[in-house]
Amino acid sequence: MSKHGPIRRRTAPDIAARKGGEPIVSLTAYAASTAALADPHCDFLLVGDSVGMVVHGYPSTLPVSLDLMILHGQAVMRGSEQALVVVDLPFGSYEGGPEAAFTGAARVLAETGCGAVKLEGGDHMAETVAFLVARGIPVMAHVGLTPQAVNTLGGYRAQGREREQWERIEADARAVADAGAFSIVLEAVVEPLARRITEAVAIPTIGIGASAACDGQILVIDDMLGLTPRVAKFVKRYGRLGEHAEAAIAAYASEVRARHFPADEHTYAPSA
Ligand code: KIV
Numbered sequence: 001m002s003k004h005g006p007i008r009r010r011t012a013p014d015i016a017a018r019k020g021g022e023p024i025v026s027l028t029a030y031a032a033s034t035a036a037l038a039d040p041h042c043d044f045l046l047v048g049d050s051v052g053m054v055v056h057g058y059p060s061t062l063p064v065s066l067d068l069m070i071l072h073g074q075a076v077m078r079g080s081e082q083a084l085v086v087v088d089l090p091f092g093s094y095e096g097g098p099e100a101a102f103t104g105a106a107r108v109l110a111e112t113g114c115g116a117v118k119l120e121g122g123d124h125m126a127e128t129v130a131f132l133v134a135r136g137i138p139v140m141a142h143v144g145l146t147p148q149a150v151n152t153l154g155g156y157r158a159q160g161r162e163r164e165q166w167e168r169i170e171a172d173a174r175a176v177a178d179a180g181a182f183s184i185v186l187e188a189v190v191e192p193l194a195r196r197i198t199e200a201v202a203i204p205t206i207g208i209g210a211s212a213a214c215d216g217q218i219l220v221i222d223d224m225l226g227l228t229p230r231v232a233k234f235v236k237r238y239g240r241l242g243e244h245a246e247a248a249i250a251a252y253a254s255e256v257r258a259r260h261f262p263a264d265e266h267t268y269a270p271s272a
């Protein structure tokens with residue numbers, strides 16, 4: 001504890017209060033180490049179910065379990081101290097109805113200590129959002145491209161390219177906002193629609209591939225650090241960590257193959 005007392009973590013209401021103000025900064029986080037690096041710079045860290053694809057190599061987010069999310073949520077909580085930590089509810093853990101969602105979400109809050117959960121879906125999830133919020137669980141919503149629905153969407157496609165889709169996506173955002181969500185992720189939504197939704201709802205919109213018209217942005221940390229070989233075209237890489245890591249590993253391998261074991265220079269001597 002510092003001499004000024006413990007640092008108070010940001011809360012869901014703190015994020016909600018940022019509507020229309022200073023842009024909200026966010027990254028995904030899956031491990032204590034990267035959470036510690038991101039924490040001083042981010043308003044919230046999302047333990048996204050993208051962990052399944054990014055860290056565990058699954059082809060989609062669908063195989064991710066609640067236990068896996070809790071494990072990564074605990075790691076991110078241990079690595080961070082000031083950012084709000086939001087943990088994704090994985091596919092299959094909440095769509096069965098409000099009670100099922102409450103059981104999963106309550107486990108996430110109780111076992112990780114995080115401050116909020118995120119779930120995907122609009123109008124059809126409004127009842128569940130209201131149910132959770134009424135029982136003390138802050139909910140971040142997620143509309144537009146919802147990766148857990150990849151099979152019904154037919155792929156990972158930008159949403160709202162056709163004007164006829166706008167009304168439905170805006171209605172989804174309004175429904176979860178009215179149900180009490182404290183913010184909404186807008187994923188892969190065209191700029192004019194992101195702007196329209198941001199103006200229409202009273203809670204902050206957090207864009208990922210949804211333009212600067214949103215109240216904040218989130219990126220997948222491995223993508224922006226340059227750790228993933230292929231990224232969506234909207235992602236700016238702020239680092240080239242993948243290239244640096246590979247060069248370091250190659251240098252290590254060639255030294256070991258040349259029998260230059262770095263430990264030779266600092267080797268333990270037997271005691272006399
Ligand atoms: O799982 C995730 O990382 C997400 C972000 C892309 C918003 O939901």
